Amino acid sequence: MSFVGSGTAPDQPVRGRPRSEAVERAILEGTMKLLEDGVPLAEISIERIARTAGVGKATIYRRWSGKEELFVDVLRTAEPQDPEQLPGTSMRDDLIVLLESLRQRGLANRSSAILHNVHAQMKSSPKIWAAYHNSVILPRRRAGVEVLRRGQQNGELRADLDVELVNDIIVGPMLVRAVLRPEADLPEDLAERIVDTLLAGLRPVN
Amino acid sequence: MSFVGSGTAPDQPVRGRPRSEAVERAILEGTMKLLEDGVPLAEISIERIARTAGVGKATIYRRWSGKEELFVDVLRTAEPQDPEQLPGTSMRDDLIVLLESLRQRGLANRSSAILHNVHAQMKSSPKIWAAYHNSVILPRRRAGVEVLRRGQQNGELRADLDVELVNDIIVGPMLVRAVLRPEADLPEDLAERIVDTLLAGLRPVN
Structure with missing residues (x-):
């Protein structure tokens, strides 16, 4: 599950663990840091992200099913969001x-x-x-x-x-x-x- | 100069060296073979192409200014050509x-x-x-x-x-x-x- 994709939506149930959002942010930012350092996508493993973010691999796997989903969330954090509501006037x-x-x-x-x-x-x-x-x-x-x-x-x-x-x-x-x-x-x-x-x-x- | 881009056009002057077209074809096909073998673009050097095509590096550089131009010609050989003439009816x-x-x-x-x-x-x-x-x-x-x-x-x-x-x-x-x-x-x-x-x-x- 991703903090960008769903964690911040107001209709989501409150997390059991209060530090969850900060941990997710650290993981997303750790991945972004590797990308900023020019590490090719293919060489970024969950293990390396865990090391950079200072968390355990299990902490990542609890939130994302694999590195593909994690990358997509990193992109979504960096990109402008799609409009949540359309004007509906025409x-x-x-x-x-x-x-x-x-x-x-x-x-x-x-x-x-x-x-x-x-x-x-x-x-x-x-x-x-x-x-x-x-x-x-x-x-x-x-x-x-x-x-x-x-x-x-x-x-x-x-x-x-x-x-x-x-x-x-x-x-x-x-x-x-x-x-x-x-x-x-x-x-x-x-x-x-x-x-x-x-x-x-x-x-x-x- | 490339055999795809201009060498075969009927209005080009006749080449001084009769085997030129065959050599160019060998170079283009050699490059394609490396791509077919799954060698990444970044790892394909003029030297490696020369070895695969069985020609000297100078023979390649006489025809293409660098590997970028050569790759483009390989692509043009593999892709359908753009229409040379438009109907012009409307x-x-x-x-x-x-x-x-x-x-x-x-x-x-x-x-x-x-x-x-x-x-x-x-x-x-x-x-x-x-x-x-x-x-x-x-x-x-x-x-x-x-x-x-x-x-x-x-x-x-x-x-x-x-x-x-x-x-x-x-x-x-x-x-x-x-x-x-x-x-x-x-x-x-x-x-x-x-x-x-x-x-x-x-x-x-x-």
Whole structure:
């Protein structure tokens, strides 16, 4: 279980051991320190993290099932959080908030050499990538598809479109800029411009 | 100079040394063999390639300025080529051909563990990535932006849109599916569906 993922949520039961949060923080920070020191992901073992954080291996295994889940939580602590609540005023507004949070992640990734490095290494490790995918990317995709379904219901989105494809159409341009083109502009109004351009279409209005 | 990049083009001057193409092929195949054997990019030196290909180091350096350029040519040999000519019948048709070639690359990447692996490793090596970016990605972007400019001139594309952003809007969804979501569908009509959805816009027509 992770302090980032669930430990701080207000609806969670109170921990039996009061020092639990401090211990988890030490483990997450110890792992981050190893990454900051340039140790490759592949060479960071639970044993080494335990040594750096000054805890026993069992203490780590009590909280994370393996190093993959631990890495994902380290990333989540370092990255901007996804929005917990969407405005709900319109599909357009919700999509802009979702895209804006991708832009924020892109900016964070650019300004942090460690984040950038970890992301790059993660792609070479199918297990870590799968853990990140399941706990970060998949929930974000589900939120996007949900917004689009509401848009089809209230008439903001063409009802004949496949929402899975529309989701890729919406996140695609932002991900290209934020992830695939590290030299590309990420201006403040980018989320809004993408969403409005997509809604109106590329064809001139006659 | 590379046999893939320019050596085989019909308008190139005839080589002084007749065995040149065979030598280049041996070097490219030797590098590919090392990758197939699972040797990490970082551990493949020009010396090791020379040994595997049965040539001298000088023979390699006569053709490539360094291992970055050589790797890029190995990738280009293994990946589907970009279209040399666009239909030119309409912006829509040209965009579909460009997106279809991204889809083909995505399919090739999925079916080839080596391609997939090299792409992942490349992201960790700024120099190789820069070489790939300059000789593969940048020309492809330029072709896309050129198609969009023609579309603005002939009235197929809204004249008030920033073509750089539109290019990301068009390639984004395909790249998300082909590169970032290796588990996503890449159906045959995907290029056409993306382009037509973008042209028409997501908003219902009243």
